[in-house]
Amino acid sequence: MKKSIFIWIVTAICMTGCNQTTVSPLDRWMAGSANDDVFVDMTQEDMNALIQNDLKYLEIDWAYSTEKTYEEIESWAIAVKERADKAGITIWSVHLPFGGPFDISQTNDTLRQKAVELNMNDMILSAKIVSPQKFVIHPSAEPIADEERAARIEASKKSLQELATKAKKLNIPLLVENLPRTCLGNTSSELLEIINGIDNTAICFDVNHLLIEPQTTFIENTKGKIQNTHMSDYDRKNERHWLPGEGVIDWTELLSALVKAGYEGPFIYEASKGKDPDTVTIQSLGDRWKKLKQDYAAANK
Numbered sequence: 001m002k003k004s005i006f007i008w009i010v011t012a013i014c015m016t017g018c019n020q021t022t023v024s025p026l027d028r029w030m031a032g033s034a035n036d037d038v039f040v041d042m043t044q045e046d047m048n049a050l051i052q053n054d055l056k057y058l059e060i061d062w063a064y065s066t067e068k069t070y071e072e073i074e075s076w077a078i079a080v081k082e083r084a085d086k087a088g089i090t091i092w093s094v095h096l097p098f099g100g101p102f103d104i105s106q107t108n109d110t111l112r113q114k115a116v117e118l119n120m121n122d123m124i125l126s127a128k129i130v131s132p133q134k135f136v137i138h139p140s141a142e143p144i145a146d147e148e149r150a151a152r153i154e155a156s157k158k159s160l161q162e163l164a165t166k167a168k169k170l171n172i173p174l175l176v177e178n179l180p181r182t183c184l185g186n187t188s189s190e191l192l193e194i195i196n197g198i199d200n201t202a203i204c205f206d207v208n209h210l211l212i213e214p215q216t217t218f219i220e221n222t223k224g225k226i227q228n229t230h231m232s233d234y235d236r237k238n239e240r241h242w243l244p245g246e247g248v249i250d251w252t253e254l255l256s257a258l259v260k261a262g263y264e265g266p267f268i269y270e271a272s273k274g275k276d277p278d279t280v281t282i283q284s285l286g287d288r289w290k291k292l293k294q295d296y297a298a299a300n301k
Contacts, residue, residue, distance in 0.1 A: 024293060030092075030265050031055050033050065033269040033270075033285055034061060039272065042080065047086070052286075054286055054290075057092040060077075060094050060130060062095060063077075063097075070125065077126065077129040090133075092266060093134040093135065093136050094123075094126040094136070096119050096138075099138075103140060104160065105153070105184055107155050112158070123166060134227060134228055135175065138179060139156045139160070139185045139194050140183050142179075153193065157194055157198065174200055176201055178191050178209050181238075188217065188221035191203060202226070203225045204226075207230065207232065207249060207254065208240060220257070220261065226258070229268050230268060232244065233247030234247045251292050252292075255296050267289065269289075
């Protein structure tokens with residue numbers, strides 16, 4: 001009798017193990033897209049297509065108050081929120097405007113304060129209307145000469161301190177994005193220097209902005225700081241915003257490094273151009289995400 005019970009237990013354990021399916025960490029990640037460039041004015045059909053292609057998160061590129069009145073922006077944002085809600089999309093993040101008068105690294109303090117005011121107004125309005133879970137901000141515009149870099153970093157840090165304090169009151173983290181070329185934050189070490197000591201800040205990792213160091217090095221150095229991604233491919237000569245697989249990035253290596261670092265998603269596309277301008281569609285984004293997950297699972301059996 002005891003022998004029969006033992007055999008039954010062993011058989012049950014074996015059957016349970018054989019029937020278990022290994023779940024990839026990427027299967028738990030949510031995916032989505034920014035509405036930049038080709039997707040800037042998303043219709044209800046576009047929103048529905050995102051859901052149909054398993055892209056359930058949306059990053060909104062916030063409208064520029066230098067181009068539209070606040071009344072126009074408010075009307076636009078309400079419409080975006082209504083369409084997203086109807087489709088079942090989560091508005092994950094708001095990408096704040098950048099460049100020109102929005103540049104928070106300006107060393108002229110009057111202009112810097114104006115940039116802080118513009119960004120703060122956008123944070124308040126976007127929090128009121130679309131309730132994002134994250135704000136994304138650029139630490140500077142460009143070009144930045146070597147001799148002014150230290151002063152620009154200090155100006156950016158000062159601005160981020162003010163904006164992060166306001167974002168905390170709104171209960172929304174402020175994510176500082178790594179940038180290319182001569183912009184501030186073009187390496188992991190400089191970006192960490194910029195956000196160091198500022199409460200309520202983390203990193204938005206744009207993988208096609210890295211022109212100086214490998215993606216895996218950036219991930220290792222910023223472990224635990226990345227809370228959002230901008231995913232696209234490039235030629236490592238300049239930012240391109242191509243579909244994953246059209247450039248030089250080893251996507252299985254990159255995603256494996258993020259998983260190893262403890263990142264749990266989301267996977268947010270900022271792939272709007274493609275080598276062929278007609279390549280990027282909502283379906284192509286969904287199909288590419290499926291392939292990236294399959295490639296990762298195959299390499300990590």
